Amino acid sequence: MSAKNENPKSEFYHDRVVTALVMLAIVWAVLGMAAGVYVAAELVWPTLDFGEPWLSFGRLRTVHTNVVIFGFGVSALMGTAFYSVQRTCHVPLFLPRLAWFVCIAWQIILLLGGLSLLAGITSGKEYAELEWPFDIAIALVWVCFGIIFFGTIAQRKIKPIYVSNWFYGGLIIVITMIHVVNSLAMPATLFKSYSLFAGAQDAILQWWYGHNAVGFLLTGGFLGMMYYFLPKQAERPIWSYRLSIIAFWAFTYSYIWAGPHHLHYSAIPEWVQSLAVVMSLILLAPSWATMINGIMTVSGAWQKLRTDPALKFIVLSLAFYGLATFEGPMMAIKSVNVVSHFTDWTIGHVHSGALGWNALITFGTFYFLVPRLVGRELYSVRLANIHFWLALAGTMLYVLAMWGAGVSQGLLWLSLDEFGELRYSFRDIMASMPPYYLLRLVAGLIFLSGAILMTFNLFKTISGARTIQVRPPAVRGAGASV
Amino acid sequence: MADMPTDFWGGWIAVITVVSLAALCWFVFSIYFAANGQDEGEAQVWDETLGEGSNPAPMWWFWLILSLMVFSVIYLILYPGLGSYSGVLKWSQGGRLDESFASYREQFGEVRQSIAKATLESLQEDPAIMASARRVFDRKCGICHGSDARGQASRFPDLMDEAWQWGGDVAQIEKTIRSGRQAVMVGWQAVLGDDGVKQLARYVRELGQGGQTKDDDPGKTSYQQFCVACHGVTGEGNIMLGAPSLVDDVWLYGDSAEDIEQTIALGRNGFMPAFNDRLDDTQVRMLLAWLTRIQ
Numbered sequence: 001m002s003a004k005n006e007n008p009k010s011e012f013y014h015d016r017v018v019t020a021l022v023m024l025a026i027v028w029a030v031l032g033m034a035a036g037v038y039v040a041a042e043l044v045w046p047t048l049d050f051g052e053p054w055l056s057f058g059r060l061r062t063v064h065t066n067v068v069i070f071g072f073g074v075s076a077l078m079g080t081a082f083y084s085v086q087r088t089c090h091v092p093l094f095l096p097r098l099a100w101f102v103c104i105a106w107q108i109i110l111l112l113g114g115l116s117l118l119a120g121i122t123s124g125k126e127y128a129e130l131e132w133p134f135d136i137a138i139a140l141v142w143v144c145f146g147i148i149f150f151g152t153i154a155q156r157k158i159k160p161i162y163v164s165n166w167f168y169g170g171l172i173i174v175i176t177m178i179h180v181v182n183s184l185a186m187p188a189t190l191f192k193s194y195s196l197f198a199g200a201q202d203a204i205l206q207w208w209y210g211h212n213a214v215g216f217l218l219t220g221g222f223l224g225m226m227y228y229f230l231p232k233q234a235e236r237p238i239w240s241y242r243l244s245i246i247a248f249w250a251f252t253y254s255y256i257w258a259g260p261h262h263l264h265y266s267a268i269p270e271w272v273q274s275l276a277v278v279m280s281l282i283l284l285a286p287s288w289a290t291m292i293n294g295i296m297t298v299s300g301a302w303q304k305l306r307t308d309p310a311l312k313f314i315v316l317s318l319a320f321y322g323l324a325t326f327e328g329p330m331m332a333i334k335s336v337n338v339v340s341h342f343t344d345w346t347i348g349h350v351h352s353g354a355l356g357w358n359a360l361i362t363f364g365t366f367y368f369l370v371p372r373l374v375g376r377e378l379y380s381v382r383l384a385n386i387h388f389w390l391a392l393a394g395t396m397l398y399v400l401a402m403w404g405a406g407v408s409q410g411l412l413w414l415s416l417d418e419f420g421e422l423r424y425s426f427r428d429i430m431a432s433m434p435p436y437y438l439l440r441l442v443a444g445l446i447f448l449s450g451a452i453l454m455t456f457n458l459f460k461t462i463s464g465a466r467t468i469q470v471r472p473p474a475v476r477g478a479g480a481s482v
Numbered sequence: 483m484a485d486m487p488t489d490f491w492g493g494w495i496a497v498i499t500v501v502s503l504a505a506l507c508w509f510v511f512s513i514y515f516a517a518n519g520q521d522e523g524e525a526q527v528w529d530e531t532l533g534e535g536s537n538p539a540p541m542w543w544f545w546l547i548l549s550l551m552v553f554s555v556i557y558l559i560l561y562p563g564l565g566s567y568s569g570v571l572k573w574s575q576g577g578r579l580d581e582s583f584a585s586y587r588e589q590f591g592e593v594r595q596s597i598a599k600a601t602l603e604s605l606q607e608d609p610a611i612m613a614s615a616r617r618v619f620d621r622k623c624g625i626c627h628g629s630d631a632r633g634q635a636s637r638f639p640d641l642m643d644e645a646w647q648w649g650g651d652v653a654q655i656e657k658t659i660r661s662g663r664q665a666v667m668v669g670w671q672a673v674l675g676d677d678g679v680k681q682l683a684r685y686v687r688e689l690g691q692g693g694q695t696k697d698d699d700p701g702k703t704s705y706q707q708f709c710v711a712c713h714g715v716t717g718e719g720n721i722m723l724g725a726p727s728l729v730d731d732v733w734l735y736g737d738s739a740e741d742i743e744q745t746i747a748l749g750r751n752g753f754m755p756a757f758n759d760r761l762d763d764t765q766v767r768m769l770l771a772w773l774t775r776i777q
Contacts, residue, residue: 087529162528228532237533246510246539250547253506270575274563275499278554282506285547292543297535417614419597419764420590425620427629473530 006471013086014096017103019373019467021079022366024107026455028071029359033451035064037444044437054118062117062129068354069127069218071110076362077221078102078145081168083369084228085152088162090472094151098144105141109134121191127210128182132193135183142179146172157472163244167224170252174216182209200268204260211259218358219325220251223290226314229365231297233311234304239296243289250286254279261332264341273334280332287325294318309384313364316392320356324349339414344436345406348399355395355447363391363454370458375468379460387450387457394447398440405436492566499564507551514539598763602652605771612775615768622761623769631773636736639752641773645732647752649721652770659766662756665724669749670708678704683742689717690729724752 039060042048049055086093093099113130116122122129130138149172153165182205185193197205231238238244257279260272295318298304304311327349331340340346371378378384408429415423486492527533561569568574597605605611620629626638633640639647647665648658674682678700685701686709696702706715712725719727726734734752735745761769 084529088532158526158528160526162532163534231532232529235531237531237535239535240537240539241534242513242516243537243539243543244534246513249509250506253502265575270562270573271495271565274558274561278557278563282547282550282554285543285550288546289539289543292540296537416590417610417617419593419611419614419768420586421614421618421765421768422621423617425617425624425629427620427624428617 007090007474008471010472011092012469012471014093014099015083015086015373015470016467017093017096017099018079018083018369019462021075021082021103022370022373023459023462024103025072025075025079025362026366026451026458028067028075028110029362029451030448030455032064032067032072033444033448035060035067037441037448039064040437040441040444044434044441053120059118059120062122063114065127066117066129067110067114069213071114072362073218073221073358075103075106076365077168077171077217077225078106080225080229080365080369081145081149081171081221083373084164084224085149085168086472088158088165088228089152089156090158091152091155092472094148094155099148102141102144102148105137105144109137109141116191123183123185123193123195125182125195125206125209127213128179128206131191132183132185132187133190135179135185139176139180139183142172142176146176162228163238163241163248164224164227166248167220167227170248171216171221171224174212174220174252174256178209178212178216182206200266203263203266204268204272207259207262208256209259211262212255214353215251215255215258218353219255219287222358222361223251225365226290226294226318226361229361229368230294230311230314230318233308233314233364233368234298234301236297236301239293239299243293247286247289247293251283251290254282254286258283258332261337264332264334264337277332277334280329284325284329288322291318291322291325309381309388310364310367312388313360313367313391316388317357317360317364320352320360320395324353324357327352339410340406341410343406343409343413344402345410348402348406351402352395352399355391355398359447359451360391360395363387363451366454366458370461373467374462374465376461376465379457383453383457387453390446390450390453394443394445394450397443397446401436401439401443405433405440408432486566489566495565496567499558503551503554510547514544594762594764598767600767602767602771602774605768606775611768612772615772618761618765618768619772622757622765633734636734636741639734640732643732645727645730646721647719647726647734648724652774654721655773656766656770658754659761659769660756660758663724663752663754665750665752667725667745667750667752669747671747673708674704674746679743679747680739682709682746683739686717686728686742686746687737687739690731 038048039057042057042060046057049057053059082093082099109130113134116131116134117129121131123131123135128135149168153161153169184196186196187193195202227238227244258276260268260276261280264273264276295315298311298315301311305315330336331345331349340349367378367384412424412429412432413422417423558564559569560571561573563569597611605615619627619631623631626634627641628634628638631641639645644650646654648654648663670682671679681699681701682704683701685699685705689705712723713719713728714725717728719725726732731737733741735741735750757766
């Protein structure tokens, strides 16, 4: 960033598209989380849909998941990938106009896709609900994203490829593969298609997709974010190169097998389930390796945690990452799965990852990134600190509420009376849920209010400012000659 | 194994799994214990302070992944995982289900046998059994008939009143539960026309209220011509056909003029599914005791 270090002959970095993607991600975050809060309220007061189909839980819930994952998550991943790949390669983006196309086309897909979900148009595949015209558009935009990213890497001025880029690269390649295969379908009309797969095969493929969307988008992609923004913010090198390379390959290898743990004790072959158990357990090792690598990177810079809200968010997100990646393998063990499957425990697990890991690391990254993009101080550090506590409280309350709800559902469903009949009917158990669901609603509101504070804070930071222009530095270091 | 089209695929899965796991082990350990050379890139700086440290990976992590690998190997020896290899324990999902049934029978077989054979009165005297029966009803029947068995939504009959469309004897109720019922009331719109439907509906409502109707009432004429076969001369109904009584002031599909006109004009199809395969003898007995209890 320091001007004296710049290479005067080079073109500027293309950062305006990064600013746009970050701002759009924030807008999607607020919309998606608000939809989440609304469906949480519907679970407490079911009549909140007012009889309107588009307000019903079934439609709004898919809007919630699609908007937070593909709106907030992917926009943030694209923005941070574009920002960090330029700086770790010391070259401006390859095909910057294509980057603008990716940014805008992605937003149009989300906007129209979200409306189509509200209208009840769905392919019925979880986390891949959008119908076939959207699937094709997503594949095209995703390939363009890959062209820009790998094109930039191909032009790099530093020979070794920095570890964050492996993870972003893994995200682009694996998501292309699983999205295309899982979405293969025969169109019947413009908004109706039939999957190429049926029955148990369809289920296995769906969870191969679903679990690896969690794996390579919500985990791998955000690990890329962590590997760049955490050491930058701590102003320390990544703690252990060795641990990062072991973790990357062990993570990439074992994740691909783990999806069928969503289908334990179902009509899929036993060997598929057993391999999913084994690979899910092995997955614990690379996950914790990454967590340790991140946390040790901050060691020696702990004093920053007192004053720097961005770093606080990122370090806390690693703690939740460690928690969720321990819980996941445990839930993949069949005897635990018997209790946890089909209960709110799963919802709690997902949100300890989605809120505690994905959202927190993104918030921290944005607090770091936005002031640098526009060359200003953050509008209010105090508001960011308040946001930190709201986010922590919201996540903890959410996870506790769902643990309470999920574990009691799982155990009550298994409970028999002295005559061998189920001790509690489904209705009996659901009748005991409102306190948990109310607590979850409160948790969601707290988390959402923090996100709104951040939106205000970052838009104030950015308002009236232009994205500053930065040139790549004059190259130094061992691998500089390419 | 039934899910493999040919023997080849079992081997294919086993080889890929074993070889790739071994390769992962080799990769992890070779990097873990490699000499800490200067070529690891620690001198490289990517972006201002951004670099990679050369700290060795901690030993506890090595023990963690080693123990997970050892666990995995043992698991894959014991349980079916490597293609068509069925594991030392010969564990199978179907076998697990059989075991579960066997232990269920061992634990509850006797008490369930005794319930299936007990008199309804003795069951009705035991509050614990009646509470359990209520939960069976709630799980299996409540979705339509309501958890209080009071019926729902002008579609599903109230089981707590005196009216039993297919007969209220224990044997008749048992038949209804086990085999299900299909009631058919045909639509008479085409035969009667709009006015005819209205006249008949008015007559049927008066029938239940015991009103005096003139013999030349066109509704009465229609009733005697079209309805008596099922609902009887006096409107008492016929439990053999599931034709409800029209004089007991119980109206499953609603008692307003419009509701009855719609029933006559378009007909109704009352459907109770068969539960013989979804309930065992004990559960049927519990339901019968619960439904016929004196409140």
